[in-house]
Every structure is written in structure tokens, then in C-alpha cells.
Amino acid sequence: MKTLVLVFHPNIAASRVNRRLAEKMEKQTGVTVHRVYEAYPNEIIDVAAEQRLLEQHDRIVLQFPFYWYSSPSLLKKWEDAVLTYGWAYGTKGDKLHGKELLIAVSTGAAKENYSHNGNFKYTVPELLRPFQATSSLIGTRYLTPYILHSVMQNLPDEELEQNTRDYVAYVLNPELKPLAVR
Numbered sequence: 001m002k003t004l005v006l007v008f009h010p011n012i013a014a015s016r017v018n019r020r021l022a023e024k025m026e027k028q029t030g031v032t033v034h035r036v037y038e039a040y041p042n043e044i045i046d047v048a049a050e051q052r053l054l055e056q057h058d059r060i061v062l063q064f065p066f067y068w069y070s071s072p073s074l075l076k077k078w079e080d081a082v083l084t085y086g087w088a089y090g091t092k093g094d095k096l097h098g099k100e101l102l103i104a105v106s107t108g109a110a111k112e113n114y115s116h117n118g119n120f121k122y123t124v125p126e127l128l129r130p131f132q133a134t135s136s137l138i139g140t141r142y143l144t145p146y147i148l149h150s151v152m153q154n155l156p157d158e159e160l161e162q163n164t165r166d167y168v169a170y171v172l173n174p175e176l177k178p179l180a181v182r
């Protein structure tokens with residue numbers, strides 16, 4: 001299985017969590033890490049290059065910090081540009097069919113906020129629904145998202161290292177289950 005990790009972080013130099021996750025991930029066999037903000041500092045996306053990368057891999061991971069209950073803005077721009085009609089969806093748009101899509105997100109806030117009775121009222125998988133709907137449209141298997149919570153609350157180094165190992169194991173697990181559509 002070939003895995004592509006697309007990292008969307010607008011300031012990876014200032015990142016603690018996503019930088020560590022990406023560094024660890026790129027040491028793994030069969031994994032390509034692509035830092036999209038760094039690839040396109042002017043945000044002009046090379047659509048053909050991105051589509052080629054996607055076609056060459058079986059499991060596509062979108063890794064990003066949660067920003068305003070969503071993704072950093074370049075991911076939206078990337079979707080708008082790369083997931084084209086006739087390629088990703090629509091007549092003959094089958095290039096991603098059968099691949100797997102995994103969202104890997106870090107949140108600043110603690111897990112208990114992300115519940116129906118918590119401060120934010122919604123769970124993270126609920127807030128990620130546009131990705132789930134997109135996955136359905138482009139014919140990918142939407143795997144259960146990987147969520148790393150509380151990263152703003154001074155996550156100790158050892159815990160971050162354990163989380164990093166857990167993340168790698170999760171992403172490389174060939175048996176990951178799709179998230180049920182409810």
C-alpha cells in the first residue's frame with residue numbers, strides 16, 4: 001500500500017505537533033509526505049502535479065491543525081483546484097475510486113469540548129462532514145479520522161512522542177475501518 005500524507009500547515013516552522021507528525025511519517029517506508037503550503041508559497045497550485053501524486057498512491061491522508069472548526073484555507077483551495085470534474089467526479093471522473101481517504105487533525109482544545117453537551121456542541125467527525133461528503137462524491141473509502149486533542153495545553157514531550165508513534169501506527173494500519181455514514 002502506498003500512502004500519501006498531504007500536510008496543510010500555514011507555518012510549519014512554528015508548528016510543534018504537525019511538524020513532528022510529518023517528520024516521523026516521512027521516515028516510514030511506502031509513505032510520501034507532501035507539505036502543500038511549502039510547495040506553493042504563492043498558493044498557486046500545480047493541479048497536474050497534485051493529481052499525479054494522488055493517482056500514484058492508495059491511501060490519501062489529509063493532515064492539518066483544526067482552524068475554526070475546519071481546515072486551514074489552502075486545503076479548501078486545493079480541493080477546489082485539484083478535484084476536477086471528469087477526473088475526481090462526474091462522467092469518467094473515476095481516478096480516485098477505490099482509494100482510501102483519512103483525515104488527521106490536531107485540535108487545540110480538549111476532547112470534552114467536542115461533544116453534544118460540551119462547549120462546542122459538535123463532535124470533530126461531525127464538523128468534518130464536508131470531507132465525508134466529498135469522499136462519497138469522489139468514490140474514496142472514508143476512514144475513521146485520526147484526532148489528536150488538546151495540543152495547546154502544553155502537551156508534554158513524552159506524550160507528543162507517544163502520540164506521534166500512535167499516529168504512525170494508525171496511518172500504516174492496513175485494516176482501518178471506514179467511518180459509518182449516519
Ligand SMILES: Cc1cc2nc3c(=O)[nH]c(=O)nc-3n(C[C@H](O)[C@H](O)[C@H](O)COP(=O)(O)O)c2cc1C
Nearest residue numbers: 015016017018019065066067068069106107108109
Ligand atoms: C487561526 C487558528 C484557528 C484555530 N481554530 C481552532 C479551532 O477551531 N478548534 C481548536 O480546537 N483549535 C483551534 N486552533 C488551535 C490549533 O488547532 C492548534 O494550535 C494546532 O492544532 C496545533 O498544531 P501545530 O503545533 O502543528 O501548529 C486554531 C489555531 C489557529 C492559529
